[in-house]
Amino acid sequence: MAEVTLTGGFWAKLQQTNAAATLAHCEEWMERLGWLANFDHAADGTTGPERPGWPFSDSEVxxxxxxxxxEYGRTADPVHGAAVRRLTARIARAQDPDGYLNTAYGHPGRQPRYSDLExxxxxxxxxxxxxxxxxxxxTYGEDELTAVARRAADHVCDVFGPSGRPDICGHPEIEAGLAELGRALGEPRYVEQARLFVERRGHGRLANVPFGIGGAAYFQDDEPVRTAGSWRGHVVRQLYLAAAAVDVAVETDDGELLAAVERQWAHTVARRTYLTGGMGSxxxxxxxxxxxxxxxxxxxCETCAGVASVMVSWRLYLATGDLKYADLIERTGYNLIAASPRSDGRAFFYANPLHQRAPGPAADDGAxxxxxxxxxxxxxxxxxCCPTNVARTLATWQTYLATVAGERELTLLQYADARIDATLGDGSPIALDVETAYPDDGTIAIRVRQAPPAPVTLRLRVPAWADGAWLEEGGGxxxxxxxxxxxxxxxxxxxxxxLHLPLSPRHTWPDPRIDALRGCVAVERGPLVLCAESVDLPPGLTLDAIAVDTASPPTDRSGGTLIRASATTDADHAWPYDNRPAPRDTPAQSTEVPLVPYHQWAERGPSAMRVWLPAAPR
Amino acid sequence: MAEVTLTGGFWAKLQQTNAAATLAHCEEWMERLGWLANFDHAADGTTGPERPGWPFSDSEVxxxxxxxxxEYGRTADPVHGAAVRRLTARIARAQDPDGYLNTAYGHPGRQPRYSDLExxxxxxxxxxxxxxxxxxxxTYGEDELTAVARRAADHVCDVFGPSGRPDICGHPEIEAGLAELGRALGEPRYVEQARLFVERRGHGRLANVPFGIGGAAYFQDDEPVRTAGSWRGHVVRQLYLAAAAVDVAVETDDGELLAAVERQWAHTVARRTYLTGGMGSxxxxxxxxxxxxxxxxxxxCETCAGVASVMVSWRLYLATGDLKYADLIERTGYNLIAASPRSDGRAFFYANPLHQRAPGPAADDGAxxxxxxxxxxxxxxxxxCCPTNVARTLATWQTYLATVAGERELTLLQYADARIDATLGDGSPIALDVETAYPDDGTIAIRVRQAPPAPVTLRLRVPAWADGAWLEEGGGxxxxxxxxxxxxxxxxxxxxxxLHLPLSPRHTWPDPRIDALRGCVAVERGPLVLCAESVDLPPGLTLDAIAVDTASPPTDRSGGTLIRASATTDADHAWPYDNRPAPRDTPAQSTEVPLVPYHQWAERGPSAMRVWLPAAPR
Known part of the structure; x- marks a missing residue:
């Protein structure tokens, strides 16, 4: 947290909006809906059957x-410090003497504790x-929140420990929380409880299986983490579980468990992941x-699934040093997490489709x-779930920029205007200033402000798409x-x-086995996935009736990227299947279609949108 | 019912299996699960909170x-006659004195009547x-069931009539039932009540709107039938409503309402219908x-949606005489309704996808x-819902074969071995014998057994796909x-x-706007949609890795249809998107792939399956 600061550019702007708008926005909504007051009612014994919000609304708080x-750790802004203390106080009051803390269960008029684990x-x-x-x-140290968390974690270990109920939660998350807290406090009991929960899963312990939506696989209770071949079921559940499994594997030095998650990541990225990094079909x-x-x-492609995917990839990178995980973090960051918040930080995408067939209704910001x-x-x-997940992710985005390893190795993973003041493995300080207009421009300047007298290893990630990148150093x-x-x-x-990364817009083609994308092409520019929006089309054209001329490469012009496409009329046929292969509508006109970064779509009002565009026959 | 008899072939076999196996199968299951006993409990006042089955299980009975x-009307088999009387007696006992009849509501320990209209x-x-x-x-005449139905219909008119509750049911069906009963009994009050229900819909009367699955459109309460542009929401709800709207339009001579349903049919068939005739994406x-x-x-593509689609198309054909509606009935019959029952009539498809990516688990017939x-x-x-819907449809399939109109016009709509003894509009009898091996063979012989002395108009439907059909008559x-x-x-x-219909297998191509099918080709043979099953592939090949050579037409050989395809290896790439357009896997071998009629798929055990196959680049 303290060693890297974003000083400008794409992510700094998102961080600033998050700090200036989103955090207060979330608190206001939860106050308005009574999700915060649920804690007061739990403390005062006034919860009752009409408690507002879903049973899991506490998690948003x-x-x-x-x-x-x-955010307070990043900027020490007293506004956020006060908010931390304000929320902590309300939460702490609601904790039962034995450490149990939940506003939906175990109160008068409510179901008993742990009566619906699914x-x-x-x-x-x-x-x-x-x-x-x-x-x-x-970011601060031990305070009242630490005490609340200790009591809550101890309570979980008491109830669900080795000699307690051998159960698990329908939605993984306790595993990651326990592992992280155990690591932060040096408390092996919490890590061990996380390990227990991870290992218990996959043996059909959960009843009330939702058959219509995948059965036990819905909550990953169909097969143990250690042996499963693929990620499956509810995406956020799966990815929170996988993140915790890496934590447990690292903390317990369990190479088999780590290898299982690596294998599942590879399978899922090869066969079940969208161009944006999104997961969930x-x-x-x-x-x-x-x-x-x-x-x-x-x-x-739920926004929360993107957040969870970054959590998993980050842990896998830290455990292995393999930069492919940082590639996916970059892709998911620019094209999924950054796509969720509106530019004012006060509205969010929950699902992130790559094709919107018809413009949706305009949002009502008051509803x-x-x-x-x-x-x-x-x-x-x-x-x-998504707004607060975006908020906690943006508030820590700088932490994904750089890592140190070994005696004197520093790796730059993500590129942004940043100030880095790090301590290498041997204790020597190193300071770098990064200056770049990335992702608009591909030049990344790294100025050395401080360095040890001994040789260092500086690794700069070159993204998988960056064919033709080059490094300029010492005049060569x-x-x-x-x-x-x-x-x-x-x-x-x-x-x-x-470092010079080539940012010319490029065509991207799907694996022929992805049926839904056959015959289509996308355009990417650097780490950004681009898309076409109907608001940019000439009058009379629709996104259903254009086909990309793939012989013409996409071009950058006056601040935007253009593709050349042919347009057909968008008329009905009585029956949409035909015994002749040729398109029944002949191209009527050739046109240029401007593209925008996917993360910006729908910023100008409701619009139809496509990332994947049909390629004209050549 | 009495004027057309199926004497052999495809549909007769399905009818026989339905009569010999499916009807008893359905009764046995409903007895086993207590859905029949629910009527006894309602009659005896012993229903209670643990009533088995969903609230709508009465409808299956x-x-x-x-x-x-x-079926009894078709064959006069006393087994079915006895079953009718047996079920009628149990149902009749459960009717309340005021005509209300439902085993899930309005009994001790149950929710009150009409307390959850949605x-x-x-x-x-x-x-x-x-x-x-x-x-x-x-098929029989008035009996106890008529009396029960009259009381039930009168009760509905009393409660929901012009001066009653101005409400509607979340799932349309009462409309069609009232219109049909009103027509059968010559009771205008029932038709009027059907009209009221149809007209009330689309004004947001239903509360408890299921936002996650489409909002008010889910139950077509977002826009009146009269003005809606497209069918939308829950497919079976929509199609039952549309069928009733045609009934009402015809009974009340409402051309505007009829035109609305015709317009919606055309839109839906052009843009929202599968090659099989299936609806529901x-x-x-x-x-x-x-x-x-x-x-x-x-x-x-729910089986029930196929049944409902036939109901709508049949009514539109009867109202307009337009044979395009009979085309869709034929397509839906062979490729959706016939696909549902297993060949023994004791197991059914509920959903009917056109692509099964991995073989499913084998069915457990006892579960x-x-x-x-x-x-x-x-x-x-x-x-x-599907087994009984298939059963009632198969039991009446012969009625879709022929119609009379005007003075002396007879139309043959569907082709099957059949005996037709009809009365023309002028009262004169006409008798035809149809002999054919259709859909295996394209020759349909129509022999005149009886005919009036005056000229008649005999119309024979020529399906839209039957380019090159010809008629042989009188030596020419x-x-x-x-x-x-x-x-x-x-x-x-x-x-x-x-009549000779050309049955060579043919390639069929999708409208370029159907993104999911771009670059694919299907094979049809006569009215049958064909598919490839993984059980027929040479070892080592998967349906994910074959591409059809569309330069070679599909061929009939030794009782089956074959296509030529190239096969690639099915290996993973680390990332499934690439900046080069060429397939990264080069074709490894050329092979012949046998196809089977879609309605037969999964008859040989679990299998992967595709109707739409990728076309190899040419």
Missing amino acids: YKLLEALAW FGHELYCTGHLLQAAVARLR RHQGEAFGDDWELPADRAY VSRRAEGGTRAAWFDVS RRPAAPGAVVVERRLRVGEELR | YKLLEALAW FGHELYCTGHLLQAAVARLR RHQGEAFGDDWELPADRAY VSRRAEGGTRAAWFDVS RRPAAPGAVVVERRLRVGEELR
Whole structure:
């Protein structure tokens, strides 16, 4: 947290909006809807059967608290410090003497504690409470929140420990919370409890199996983490579980468990992941689809799944040093997480489809959205997991920029205007200033402000798409192949390295086995996935009736990217299947179609949108 | 019913299996699960809170009763006659003195009557009761079931009539039941009540709107039938409503209402219908998708939606005489309704996808299936609407074969071995014998057994796909263009007309706007959609890795149809998107792939399956 500061550019702007608008926005909505007052009612014994919000609404308060704690750590803004203390006090009052803390269960007029492990989300909520406490611990130190978290974690260990109930929660999250808190406090009991929960899963312990949405696989209780071949079922459940499994594997030095998650990541990225990094092909069950089932229009790609995917990839990178995980973090960051918040930070996408067939209705910023459908960002949701998840992720984005390893190795993973003041493994300080207009421009200047007298290893990630990158150093230049370019020498204070990533817009083609995308092409520019929006089309044209001329490469012009396309009329035929292969509508005109970054779509009002565009026959 | 008899072939076999196996199968399952005993408990006042089955399980009993009544009318088999009387007696006992009849509501320990109009399905159940009574009326005459239906219909008119509650049922069906019963009994009050229900819909009367699955559109309460542009929402709800709207339009001579349904049919068939005739692109909400949203893998295509589609098309044909409606009936019959029952009539498909990515688990014939997923036919379902819907449809399939109109016009709509003894509009009898091996063979012989002395108009439907059909009559032959071939003259007893429909297998290409099918080709043969099954592939090949050589036409050989395809290896790439357009896997081998009729798929055990196959680049 303290060693890297974003000083400008794409992510700094998102962080600032998050701090200035989103955090207060979330607190206001939860106050308005009574989700915060639920804690007061639990404390005062006035909960009753009409408690507002879903049973898991406590978790939104905890995720907001986590985001506030990280944000206070980043800027020390007293506004956020006060918010942390305000929320902590309300939460602490609601904790029962034995450490149990949940506003939906175990109160007069409510169901008893742990009476619905499948869908009650009690341990899930506790997991988020523990993660909030970790954020506070890592940015401030022990305070009242630590005490609340300790009591809650001890209570979980008492009830569900080796000699307690051998059960698990329908929605994984407690595992990650316990592992992180155990690590932060040096408390092996919590890590061990996380390990127990991870190992218990996959043996059909959960009853009340939701058959219509995938059965036991819905909550990953069909097969143990250690042996499963693929990620499946509810995406956020799966990815929170996988993140915790890496934590447990690392803490317990369990190479087999780590290898299992690595294998599942590889399978899922090869066969079940969208170009944006999004995961989740089905609205039904908010779930992974089968291999190669990646419809653009019905892509669910929940924002929270993007957050969870970053959590998993980050842990896998830290455990292995493999930069492919940082590649996916970059892709998911620019094209999923950054796509969710509206530019003012006060409305969000929940689902992130890659194709919107018809413009959705305009958002009503004063209303709770019940829909997770794409097309318009909503101020708040009935199930509002995404806004607070975005908030806690943006508040920590700088932490994904750089890592140190070994004696004297520093790796730059993500590129942004940043100030880095790090301590290498041997204790020597190193300071770098990064200056870049990335992702608009591909030049990344790295100026050495401080360096040890001994040689260092500086690794600069070269994204997989960056064919033709090169590094400029000491007056010379050399090619930088995808993977990493490595500088292994003594660095001189004041010297500048310049990494050049090629940012010409490029066509991207799908694997032929992805049926939903056959015959289509997308355009990417650097790390950004681009898309066409109907608001940019000439009058009379629709996104259903254009086909990309792939012989003409996409071009950058006056601040935007253009493609050339042919347009057909969009008329009906009585029956849409025909025994002749030729298109029945002849191209009527050739036109240029401007593209915008996917993360910006629907910023100008409701619009139809496509990432994947039909390629004209050549 | 009495004028057309199926004497052999495809549909006769399905009818026989339905009569010999399915009807008893349905009664046995409903007895086993207590859905029949629910009527006894309602009669005896012993229902209680633990009543088995969904609230709408009564409707399955009524649909079975309807099927039995039709079947008894067809064959006079005393087994079915006894079953009709047995079920009628149990149902009649459960009717309240005021005519209300429902085993789930209005009894001790149960919710009150009409307390959940959105999802309670009470009027839906009553609608099916009325349809069962109509079947009995039309094949037998008035009996106890008529009396029960009259009381039930009068009760509905009393409660929901012009001066009663201005409400509607969340699931349309009462409308069709009332209109049909009103027509059968000559009771205008019932038709008027049907009209009221149809007109009330679309004004947001239903509360408890299911936002996650389409909002008010889910139950077509978003826009009146009269003005809606497209069918949308829950498919079976929509199509039952549309069928009733045609009934009402015809009975009240409402041309505007009829035109609205015709317009919606055309829109839906052009943009929201599968090659099989199936409707419903989304598992979520069992719903229509947007225009052009027609994924093969996640196609829902509920069997009941196919039944309902035939109901609508049949009514539109009768109202307009337009043979395009009979085309869709034929397509839906062979490729959806016939696909549902297993060849032994004791297991059924609920959803009918056009692509099964991985073989499903084998069915357990002793278990209730909770899944409506494709891949294996199930003996019975938790929501078991499809088996009884198939049963009532098969029991009446002969009625779709022929119609008379005007003074002396007879139209043959569907081709099968059949005996037709009809009365023309002027009262003169006409008798035809149809002999054919259709759909295996394209020759349809029509022998005149009896004919009036005056000239008649004999219309023979020529399906839209039958380019190159021809008619042989009186020693000569003439082309028969798609639409109809018309014989307008005096028919001689003993003469034979022969219609020849070209049945060579043919490639079929999708509209370029159907994103999910771009670059794919299907094979049809006559009215049959064909598919490839993984059980027929050479070892080592998968359906994910073959591409059809479309330069080679599909060929008939030794009783089956073959296509030539190239096969690639099915290996993973780390990332499934690439900046080069060429397939990264080069074709490894050329192979022949046998195809089977879609309606036969999964008859040889679990299998992966595709209707739409990728076309190799040419």
